[in-house]
Structures are given as structure tokens and as C-alpha cells.
Amino acid sequence: MQRQDTQDAPLFGEEDENNQTKRSKMRHPLVSFFHLFFRTSAILVYLFCEILSGRFVVCMVTIILLLSCDFWTVKNVSGRLLVGLRWWNQVDENGTSHWVFESKKTDSKNTTSSAESRVFWLGLLVCPIFWILFVFSTVFSFNIKWLVVVILGLVLQWANLYGYVRCKVGGKSNLRNMAKNYLSVQILKRW
Amino acid sequence: MAASEEASRPFAGLSDVSISEDIPVEGDISVPVGPSRRDDEFSTLDEPVKDTIMRDLRAVGNKFIHVLYPKRSSALLRDWDLWGPLLLCVTLALLLQGGAADHEDQGGPQFAEVFVIVWFGSIIITLNSKLLGGTISFFQSLCVLGYCIMPLTVAMVVCRIVLLVSSGVIIFAVRLVVVTASFGWSTFASTAFLADSQPPNRKALVVYPVFLFYFVIAWMILTYSP
Numbered sequence: 075m076q077r078q079d080t081q082d083a084p085l086f087g088e089e090d091e092n093n094q095t096k097r098s099k100m101r102h103p104l105v106s107f108f109h110l111f112f113r114t115s116a117i118l119v120y121l122f123c124e125i126l127s128g129r130f131v132v133c134m135v136t137i138i139l140l141l142s143c144d145f146w147t148v149k150n151v152s153g154r155l156l157v158g159l160r161w162w163n164q165v166d167e168n169g170t171s172h173w174v175f176e177s178k179k180t181d182s183k184n185t186t187s188s189a190e191s192r193v194f195w196l197g198l199l200v201c202p203i204f205w206i207l208f209v210f211s212t213v214f215s216f217n218i219k220w221l222v223v224v225i226l227g228l229v230l231q232w233a234n235l236y237g238y239v240r241c242k243v244g245g246k247s248n249l250r251n252m253a254k255n256y257l258s259v260q261i262l263k264r265w
Numbered sequence: 266m267a268a269s270e271e272a273s274r275p276f277a278g279l280s281d282v283s284i285s286e287d288i289p290v291e292g293d294i295s296v297p298v299g300p301s302r303r304d305d306e307f308s309t310l311d312e313p314v315k316d317t318i319m320r321d322l323r324a325v326g327n328k329f330i331h332v333l334y335p336k337r338s339s340a341l342l343r344d345w346d347l348w349g350p351l352l353l354c355v356t357l358a359l360l361l362q363g364g365a366a367d368h369e370d371q372g373g374p375q376f377a378e379v380f381v382i383v384w385f386g387s388i389i390i391t392l393n394s395k396l397l398g399g400t401i402s403f404f405q406s407l408c409v410l411g412y413c414i415m416p417l418t419v420a421m422v423v424c425r426i427v428l429l430v431s432s433g434v435i436i437f438a439v440r441l442v443v444v445t446a447s448f449g450w451s452t453f454a455s456t457a458f459l460a461d462s463q464p465p466n467r468k469a470l471v472v473y474p475v476f477l478f479y480f481v482i483a484w485m486i487l488t489y490s491p
Contacts, residue, residue: 105314130376131359131362131376134376135355135359138351138355139355142348142351146321146348150317150321151314151317155314163345163404165343165344165345165402165404165405168400170402171402171403171404171405219377221377222376222377222380222381
């Protein structure tokens with residue numbers, strides 16, 4: 075189920091260029107916009123809540139709504155349409171829950187655009203780091219009233235990040251092998 | 266096959282015992298999904314966004330209806346989601362605002378308090394039922410407990426409307442009746458879903474924390490005064 079990054083060798087130069095322009099064009103600009111919009115506006119509202127509105131409750135509810143919309147959008151829409159990955163949870167009759175991670179098998183017709191892929195992974199990787207910083211700043215400045223919102227943000231953003239990284243990597247053993255391979259390549263490079 | 270032949274050679278006396286060559290060795294490495302469901306999922310990978318939204322909204326609405334008419338249904342538990350509990354929690358926390366005189370300063374802790382009670386309480390109950398050997402999964406239990414807060418939220422709405430009129434003893438009696446009825450409804454609805462997953466002699470042990478949980482929420486609703 076691994077997505078293969080190799081492309082078929084083009085027979086003629088024109089096919090290669092055609093493929094490249096197809097890959098770099100954005101096919102879902104609205105989805106990319108919303109992918110980034112909810113995450114960044116949640117962070118901005120958190121940072122500028124004093125200026126935007128005096129009432130704490132309004133800010134809190136807005137951030138919670140933005141975080142939930144972002145979680146739903148990234149999980150159900152942007153991952154599927156921008157990079158062809160998806161993860162979900164299923165419970166069978168015995169009550170055991172299974173986490174399923176799938177990635178789209180690509181043929182030459184359905185290659186995902188590299189610009190959109192960059193947008194997706196950038197948004198996915200950068201924002202959770204902000205929420206970790208917010209957690210630390212809340213705890214250390216004893217601003218406990220924000221703790222609920224910040225922890226919610228942390229949980230939701232990291233859940234999506236973890237889910238998609240696992241989809242991309244394709245399984246827990248692969249993650250360990252990947253890490254091992256990466257480290258060994260790095261060590262060998264130094265020599 | 267080669268291994269079995271090699272293994273049988275040292276045991277010369279057992280040469281007539283051998284695994285015949287034409288036993289097929291085959292199997293299925295199956296993902297924990299039935300094949301038809303899997304094809305279904307792959308075909309929904311490219312569905313338009315509106316379909317996704319409608320599907321999720323319908324799932325959430327379905328669960329709300331199940332809480333209104335609770336009957337033992339395992340289909341409800343199969344596809345859990347936490348959107349309903351989040352929505353109900355936010356609504357309840359907003360409605361419980363303004364209990365003190367000053368809106369500006371004291372809005373925060375009360376809001377966070379409701380969140381903490383609902384989610385932390387649900388997690389504790391889930392851990393309790395899992396430790397008692399229940400066959401329900403963590404998120405399913407959170408889902409059920411969260412959705413069954415709906416009657417109490419409705420009671421909160423009714424209480425706030427009633428309190429706009431006046432706040433005498435009769436109004437208090439009305440509120441008491443409404444809150445008690447919704448508390449009983451919530452507890453009944455959640456045990457209808459949760460009790461099935463427990464061994465029969467443990468049902469009371471599982472039900473009483475649920476009882477306490479909804480009792481605390483009902484108390485917060487009843488003691489709310491604008």
C-alpha cells in the first residue's frame with residue numbers, strides 16, 4: 075500500500091514536461107486555503123484575543139470551534155484530496171478498536187500535485203509546534219484559565235499529525251526501520 | 266516443504282510419515298476490514314466534500330435521535346464520533362455562564378470547569394468500565410456518555426427560559442422536576458447502551474459512576490442562578 079514515488083520513464087520529452095506541469099499545478103486551491111485557514115486563524119485568535127475581544131468566553135469558544143473545524147477538515151478533506159492519505163478508527167463486534175491507515179495507490183493518472191503536497195505537510199508540521207509552545211507558556215506563566223483550550227489544541231493537532239505520518243510511513247515497524255535506515259545512512263555519510 | 270523433507274530424513278524409521286506435496290499452503294493476510302467495506306472506502310477517497318459533510322452530519326443526527334428513543338442498538342456504538350459531545354459540552358458550558366455577578370472576570374473558570382467535569386468524568390467512567398472487564402472501546406464509551414448529556418442540556422435550556430420569568434418557589438419546583446426527569450433519562454439512555462458490554466454481575470458497579478456523573482451535572486444545572 076506504499077505510495078511509490080517513481081515515475082514511468084517518459085518516452086518523449088513532451089510527456090515529461092506535461093507531467094511536471096500537471097504535478098506542480100494546484101488542483102484544489104480552495105481545499106488548500108481552508109487547510110491552512112483554520113489552523114492559522116486558531117493560532118492568531120489565541121495570540122491576539124486581548125485585542126480582538128475583551129470577553130474571555132468569546133475567544134475561548136471561537137478557538138474551540140476553529141480547532142474542531144480544522145480537525146475535521148484536515149482529517150476528512152485535505153488529507154484525502156491533497157495527498158491521498160486517510161486514517162480512521164473502526165470497532166468490530168468484540169469491542170476492539172482498529173486504527174486503519176490507508177494511502178492511495180497512484181498510477182500516472184492520479185499523481186498528487188507537489189505544490190499541494192508541500193502546502194499540506196507544511197501546515198501539518200508547523201502548527202502543532204506552536205501549540206506545544208503555548209502549553210509551556212500557559213503552564214509557566216500560571217495562566218491556568220487557558221489550559222483547557224491549549225491542551226485541546228495540542229491533542230487535536232497532534233492527533234492529525236500522528237495519523238498522517240503513520241499513513242505516509244505505512245505501519246509501525248516501517249517507522250522503526252525507516253528511523254534506523256535514516257540514522258545508518260547519516261552515520262555512513264559522515265565517514 | 267523442503268524443510269519437512271529434510272526433517273524427515275534423520276528419522277529414517279518414520280519414512281512413511283511425510284507431508285504430501287500437494288497440500289496447498291495459502292492464506293489471506295487480511296486487514297481488519299471486510300473486503301466489501303474496503304472497496305467502499307477506496308471509492309469514497311475522491312468523493313466531493315459535500316458528501317462527506319452530509320454523511321457526518323447524518324451520523325451525528327442519527328445518534329441524537331437514538332438518545333431520544335433509547336433502545337439497545339449495537340449499530341450506534343459501532344461508529345463513534347465525538348462531535349456531538351463536543352457540541353453539547355460547549356452549549357452546556359455557555360448556558361452555565363453568568364452564574365456570578367461579574368461577566369468579564371469569572372467567565373473563564375466556570376467554562377473550563379464544565380469542560381473538565383464532563384471530559385474528565387467521562388474518562389474516569391470509561392477507565393472504570395474497562396477495568397471491570399467491559400468489551401467496549403475507550404472512544405465508544407466516551408461517545409455514549411457524551412451524547413447522553415443531551416437531555417440535561419435540554420433541561421438547562423428549559424431552566425434558563427423559566428428563570429427569565431421569575432425565581433420563586435414554584436419555579437424552583439418546576440426546575441427540580443425537569444432536571445430530575447432529564448437526569449433519569451440520561452442515566453437510563455446511557456445504561457441502555459453501556460450495560461450490554463458488561464458481564465452480568467458487574468452491571469451495578471458500572472452503572473453507579475454514571476449515576477454520579479449525571480448527578481453532578483444535574484446539580485450544577487439545578488443550582489444555577491442568574
